[in-house]
Amino acid sequence: MAVYTQLSEVEIKKILDGYDLGSFISYKGIKDGIENTNYLIVTNKKKLILTIFENRVKNSNLPFFLKLMNHSKKFGVKCPEPLKDKSKNFINIINSKRYSIFTFLEGNSKKRWSGEACYKVGRALANFHKVNKNLKIKIKNDFSVSFWEKLFLIIKKKKNL
Structure with a gap:
């Protein structure tokens, strides 16, 4: 279950009111994932993804990730694009949590991976690094050595190893 923050239809419509993305048709929580809450939103113009950034994500890091996504998209990486609201903001707040809306990419979760699929992911990741190697923005790696x-x-102490 990856829908940690439950939103009502009224709340989703209120969020959409801040954007020029069409009229609300439907929404559905996306159960895949482990870190953030994601909703698929369908309007009369397009499908969108609403991401609510949960507790592990540092709010100060959000602009970095959104700029990285925009830069990647600009240079041909197939990735979601963060969308600005009517006030030109990428990030907003609902129920004390930050959120962004992104373009929708067709796809699905894989349960089994073939060698060919792994190869394609590796090529895409290499391309991602290639197009972003000279990007000037940086953040601290929270998962460093x-x-x-x-x-x-911590684990050693808890397990008395």
């Missing part, structure tokens, strides 16, 4: 060392010591 020091993070894993600290986590290991």
